[in-house]
Amino acid sequence: MNTQTTRSGRSWLALLAPWLAALGIAFAAIACEPFADPQDFDREEVLVFKRSSLVPPKDPGKPAQLRVVAWNVKYAAARIPFWFDCWGDKVEMSAAEVDANMAKLYAAIDELNPDILMTEEIEVNSKRSAYFDMVRGILENTDLNYAAYYETWDSQYVASEGVGRINLGNAIFSKYPITKAERIRQVDRTDQDALTAMFYIKRAVGRAEIEVRKGEKLVAMVVHTEAYDNDGTKQKQIKQIHELALKETLPLVLGGDFNELPPSAAKVVGFMDEREKAVCSDDFIQPPYTPAVMQPFYDDLLPHIDLSRYGASENEQKRYYTHSVLGPDDSNDKGEKGFWNRTLDYLFVSKGSSWVAGSTDVAQQQGQRLGGEKGLGPVLTQDYLRLSDHAPVTGLWEVK
């Protein structure tokens, strides 16, 4: 060891020691936020959020009838053309834009009046949505009393396009108490480099046990599977969801954005909202759909729109489409106005429970009667085509 001394005769190491000690104490005292939450769990319980003042829910009846809605709300971006959609370059909304879009979402939720609402792409602290806490917003501005938020993407800073901080996930809201909430990890993509993967979304299934009456519990599950993988990740995630659904012993409603077409989809390629020439990143090119992977859900559970009602032709199926990147105020390269052009969102319930006739539908647009022309309604007054790039799917679930 070097023993050089200063002119005062003290070892320089003796001088160095207090600095290093101070540095060590300072570092040890600092709890730094990780760059990105690795979501290192298989299955873990999450905390439940409660409305600041509860709105007493109606008696669910016997057998219980519950209005359920699943909706990908696109982090309140409505029809603002975000960069990964390839029809615009928007990266970040202003607080005023988010406030205005959230107010429209509240009105739509009030109109659909769900007892259980399952949302995907909901954000609680993202730069692109002005750090709006959408879970708290929905709780305080609708009649829903409880919420479980299932974080799937928590990055301190995403440098790509200046996206910045992101905290996105899925949520289950309920008028009735959520007694247990947990998230179940889904498999990750394997076709990304390590750095991209670190900051990328980590998919998870959200599960909530809801007590509709003392001692009467049921389960809601919200899902949102991968959209852009080229390594079969989405198919594995869908299979895992099916397995989880079949393991449930309590009555189950499963809903969300599966990013997959129904098994009998008439149109599987060439959607009107795709660009004719590539203008943005290859990362957001739609891989081929594999509709057959949805068949087990139709075999083992009860879909809110069964395949006979869904029809066989594009013209019949159009009535149940739930997604379009382009909104009605925008046109594609051929000049066609945007409209729902494929089905990606679903509701399924376990056998042993049922859907009330005339109650199930896709809330596509203003003036539509929910459940069809002879359906239970209501007639929609909100402009669902302009609220998100997905339409809500809904039905009245009867649990014996």
Add this chain to the structure above:
Amino acid sequence: MRLKSLMTLGVLALALPCLAAVAPRSAQAEILPARETADVLGQGQYAIGVFNPLRIGTFAGELEFHPLVMLVAPHVTLRSQVRAAEKPGDWRWSLVSGLSVPSGAWRLAKPFGLSGDLVPSCKVAGDDPARGGSCDRPGWLLAGKLGLIASKGFVDSAGQERGVLSLRMEAAGAWTLFGQEGRPLHAWAPVEVQMAPEIGQSRSQVRVAYDHAVADFLRLRAELGGYLLSRPIDDLTSPWIASGYMGADLRTSQRTRLTLGAMYWNSDRHQREVTKGSDGFAQVDYVRTHEVWPTLDFLWQW
């Protein structure tokens, strides 16, 4: 993260004595000079680091710029000595002024620029100008800065200046020539502070540093900084940022030195913490963010 911090400390603790052991012992009479003080390079002197800018001593003072960045984002800083030290331990003062046109870097993609990293690439607007309305990239800006550095030396019993206290005050801002101001990045604090004027925000800073030669070949440095950034009216984050630095400079040859240390930053990056409240339900708080970054460079001066 604490483990990581302790590991950093461990590396630092091991590295310094090891490097000291291999440091040259010849011609040790001269004390390694302090960095980032009010002193400027003399005419004909040069300095550069792997990460630090090129500094050139001229008749008008010291010119500073990053050669590689110069092509896409022209910039230059001039440090002029207002008052030089007449003898060790004197106060000295220098004026810092600078200009930059960063917009090229915001428009060129990697490896020449940062388009698509930190700021939007606006690819759709580029290929389909009819849809250019949603491009939020900073426009063409002229950024400027003006500041003052004051340093005071402290001499030992032999009359050699071993300690230097430096105070730096600086204000920076930008003028939008064409297009729009950029939105705050809300990036990691050192990036946020460094880039604020380059995207059209203003930045004021005060930094106090003390640098001490514990041996002729080794200096230790500690610094505290405070920064105020401008924010748009609807921005939720606090504009105040604080920093602290501790590190060492080690002479590796007559003309080179190795610098290493760690920088601590405290800023509001809208960090969210969810805890279980007394009622058993989730409770949300927003806290300031702590960041610790290692610093390392190898500097030449001739």
